[in-house]
Amino acid sequence: MGQVEGSSRQQTQDDGSEAEVLRKGIHNSATPIRVGLLGVGTVGSEVARILVEQKDELQQRIGQPLEISGIACRDPEKVDFPWIDKSLLTADTKYVATHSDILVELMGGLEPARSLVLKALDSGASVVTANKALLAKHGPQIYRAAEEDGVDIYFEAAVGGAIPLIRPLRESLAGDRVTSVLGILNGTTNYILDEMTTKGLDFDVALKDAQAKGYAEADPTGDIEGEDAANKAAIVASLAFHTPVSIDDVTMEGITNITADDIALATAEHKVIKLLAVVRDDKDGVSARVYPALIPDDHPLASVHGSYNAAFVHAQAADDLMFYGRGAGGTPTASAVMGDIVTVARHIVQGATGPQISTYQKLPKAPLSSSHAAFAVRFCICDRPGILAAISKTFADHNVSINGINQDLKPTPHDPGYSGELQTLRVVTHRCSETTLRETVDDVCKFDFVVGEPSILREM
Numbered sequence: 001m002g003q004v005e006g007s008s009r010q011q012t013q014d015d016g017s018e019a020e021v022l023r024k025g026i027h028n029s030a031t032p033i034r035v036g037l038l039g040v041g042t043v044g045s046e047v048a049r050i051l052v053e054q055k056d057e058l059q060q061r062i063g064q065p066l067e068i069s070g071i072a073c074r075d076p077e078k079v080d081f082p083w084i085d086k087s088l089l090t091a092d093t094k095y096v097a098t099h100s101d102i103l104v105e106l107m108g109g110l111e112p113a114r115s116l117v118l119k120a121l122d123s124g125a126s127v128v129t130a131n132k133a134l135l136a137k138h139g140p141q142i143y144r145a146a147e148e149d150g151v152d153i154y155f156e157a158a159v160g161g162a163i164p165l166i167r168p169l170r171e172s173l174a175g176d177r178v179t180s181v182l183g184i185l186n187g188t189t190n191y192i193l194d195e196m197t198t199k200g201l202d203f204d205v206a207l208k209d210a211q212a213k214g215y216a217e218a219d220p221t222g223d224i225e226g227e228d229a230a231n232k233a234a235i236v237a238s239l240a241f242h243t244p245v246s247i248d249d250v251t252m253e254g255i256t257n258i259t260a261d262d263i264a265l266a267t268a269e270h271k272v273i274k275l276l277a278v279v280r281d282d283k284d285g286v287s288a289r290v291y292p293a294l295i296p297d298d299h300p301l302a303s304v305h306g307s308y309n310a311a312f313v314h315a316q317a318a319d320d321l322m323f324y325g326r327g328a329g330g331t332p333t334a335s336a337v338m339g340d341i342v343t344v345a346r347h348i349v350q351g352a353t354g355p356q357i358s359t360y361q362k363l364p365k366a367p368l369s370s371s372h373a374a375f376a377v378r379f380c381i382c383d384r385p386g387i388l389a390a391i392s393k394t395f396a397d398h399n400v401s402i403n404g405i406n407q408d409l410k411p412t413p414h415d416p417g418y419s420g421e422l423q424t425l426r427v428v429t430h431r432c433s434e435t436t437l438r439e440t441v442d443d444v445c446k447f448d449f450v451v452g453e454p455s456i457l458r459e460m
Contacts, residue, residue, distance in 0.1 A: 032067030033345050036100030036125075038093055038116060039107035040073045043130060043157070045081050046334035047104060047341075052083045062345045070096040098123040102344050104337060105129040114138050121149045126348070128340040130157035130333060136231035136247040139238055143357035152353050154340035159232040160185060160309045162332035163325040164339075169239040169313075171355060176315040178240040180280045182460070185232040187307035187328040188216045188223035189255050189275040193292075194305050196263045197272055203258055215307050215328075225254035226290040229277045236311075237279035237288040243361040245279075245288055251368065252290040257455040261424055262378060265406065266294055266457075272302045273457065284370035286363045293460045294376060371434040374403070374459040376426060377441055382449045383407075383423040391427065391444055398440040401430040422451060434458075 035051060037044050051058070051068055059065045068088055073079060076089035090096065093116055097103055103120040105127060107113055113134050117127050118141075127146070129135070135142065135158055146153035156166045160183075169178065184190050188210055195206040207224070210216035222228045230252040237245035255275050266273050271294045279288045295302045300322050304310040309327025314320055326332040347353050381387055388405065395402050406426040429437065441454055 029064055032065045032069075033062070033348055034069035034099070034101045035066050035341065036069050036096040036103050036120075037071045038073075038096060038103065038105045038113075040071050040079055040081075040084070040089075041106065042330035043333045043337065044071075044073075044104075044106040045084070046330045047106070047337050048081065049083045050334060050338050051341075058342065061342060063349045064345065066341070066345060069100055072096040094119065098125070100125045101348060102341060103127050104341065105131055105134075106337070107131075108133065110134055110137060114142070117142060118145055121145045121151055121153070124149065124151060126152035126154075126344045126353075128154050128337060128344060130155065130337060132158040132228070132231040132235060133247075136234040136250075139235065139246070139357075140244045140359060143359065147356045150353060152344045152347055153357070154344055154354070155235075156340050157333045157336035159235055160311060160323070160336075161187075161325070161327040161329065162335045163309055163311070163323050163327060164336075165236070165311050165323045166239065168321075168323070169236065170357070173240075173313075173315055173318060174355070174358075176317045178313060178315045179282070180278070180314045181236050181240055181311055182301065183229075183232070183236065183277045183311035184274055184301060184304050184309050185236075185277045185311065185327065186223055186226075186229040186275060187309055187326075188220060189226075189229070190304060190309070190327075191215045191307045192224070193255060193258065193263075193273055193275065196258070196260060197267065198305075200260060200263075202260050203256065224256055226252035226275065229275060229290045230288075233277035233279055233288045233290055236277070237286060238359060239357070240279060240313075241281045241286050241361065241363060242358045243286055243363040244359045245286060245365075249286075249365050250288040250290065253292065253456075255292050257453060258292055259378075259455065261426075262376075262455060262457065265376075265426060269294075270297045271295060272297055274301060274304070276301075276460070280366070281363065282366070285366035287366040287371070289371075291458060293458050295460045299460070369433060369435040372431055373434060374431045375429045375434075375437050376457045376459075377429070377437075378455040378457075379425045379427070379444065380451045380454075381423055381425050382451060384449060387425070387447075387449055390447060391425070394444050395427070395429070395440055398436055398443070400432045400436060400440050402427060403430050404428040 071088045072090055072093040079089055097116040097120040103125045105117055108131055113131055120127050159165055191210050192206040195201050230250040231247055233250050234245050234247045273292055274295050276293045277290050301312055310324040312322050
C-alpha cells in the first residue's frame with residue numbers, strides 16, 4: 001500500500017516547519033490534529049474505536065478535532081473492524097511515525113518500537129505509549145529525546161492499565177518526597193493467587209483457568225516469572241525517586257513455586273500471598289524488586305481480588321495513598337491511552353508541552369545485602385530422624401533466628417520427586433538479612449534429604 005496522506009498544516013511566513021508551528025500554537029481550530037497508530041491489536045483497536053465514535057465530544061474537550069492519519073500494522077489485510085477505514089491501514093511504520101502530530105505506539109517490544117518512537121520525536125511528534133518493556137529498558141534515552149525535541153512523552157497505560165498512577169507520581173506528588181511504592185501490578189498473577197486462595201486450587205489449575213478466561217497468555221512466562229511487574233517497577237521507581245532505574249536494576253521472582261499448602265498456611269496466619277512490585281528510597285539507596293510476599297489480611301492490598309491492580313504509595317507529606325482499578329484489558333488500557341492523547345492534544349492546541357520526566361538525582365542502587373525481612377521457607381524433604389536438628393543447626397550457624405517450624409503439611413503431587421514418602425517442612429524466621437537467609441537456604445539444600453527447590457516468602 002502507498003503512503004498514508006495526512007492533513008496539510010497552515011504554513012507561516014517566518015517559519016514553515018510543522019514542528020515549529022506546533023510548538024508556537026499557530027493553529028486553525030478546524031485543522032485536525034493527526035493521530036498515528038502503531039499497532040491495532042486489543043488496545044489499538046479500542047483506541048481507534050474511541051477516536052472515531054467519540055470524535056465530536058473529544059473535539060469539544062480539546063478545542064480542535066482529532067483525526068486518525070494512519071494505522072500501521074504487520075498485516076493490514078487481516079484487520080477488520082467496522083470503525084476502521086481500511087484506507088488508513090498500512091505496513092509502513094516509519095511513514096506513520098514521522099507523519100503524525102501524536103504517535104500512539106502500541107506495538108510492544110524493544111525494536112523496532114524504540115527506533116520508531118525516536119524518529120517520531122525527532123520529527124516533531126509527541127508520543128503516547130503503553131510499552132512498559134521499552135520504557136523500562138530505554139526510558140532515559142526516550143525522555144531525554146522528548147525534552148530535546150520540545151515534545152511530549154506520555155505513558156499512563158504502561159503501568160496499571162486504567163489506574164491513574166503515572167500522572168500522580170509525575171505531577172501531583174512532584175512537590176512531595178515519595179519514599180516507597182508497593183504495588184500489585186500484574187493482573188494475571190493476582191488472578192491466579194486469588195483463585196488459589198479463595199477456591200483452594202493448585203497453581204497449574206489456576207493458571208489454566210486464567211488462560212481459558214483470557215487473563216493469561218498462551219505463554220504466561222513473562223507474567224508468572226515476574227518480568228512484567230519488574231518492567232513496571234523500573235518505570236515507577238524512575239518517576240517516584242527522580243533517578244534512572246532500568247529493568248537491569250530490578251531483581252525479580254515469580255510465583256511458580258507457590259503451592260496450595262503455602263496459601264493454606266498464609267490463610268491460617270490471617271495473611272494472603274500477593275506478587276508485589278516494591279520500590280524504596282532509603283539510606284542504602286534506591287531498590288526495585290518483585291517477589292511473592294505474605295501480606296496481613298487487614299492491609300489494603302490484601303483486598304485486591306481477581307485481575308485488579310493496586311498501588312500503595314507513601315510520601316512524606318501526603319502520607320499513604322492507594323490507587324486501585326482494572327490493571328489490564330483492551331478497554332481499560334485504551335482509557336488510559338485516550339487520557340494521554342487528550343492531554344497531549346490540549347498541549348498542542350496551547351502551543352505548550354507537559355512537564356518533562358525528571359531524573360536529576362542519579363541515586364545509588366541499594367545492594368541486596370541491605371534488604372531485611374522475616375521469611376517463611378518451605379522445604380520438601382525425605383523424612384527421617386535427625387532432619388530437624390540438622391536444619392536448625394544450619395540456621396543457627398548462620399545466626400538466623402527461627403520463629404517457628406511446621407512439619408504437619410503433606411506435599412502435593414506436584415512436588416519434585418513425589419513418591420508418597422516426602423514431607424513438607426516450613427521454617428519461619430525472625431527478621432534477618434536476605435543475603436544471609438539465602439546463604440542459609442543454599443546450605444540446607446546441600447543435604448541429601450532435601451528435594452527440589454525451596455519456596456521463599458517474605459513478610460511484607
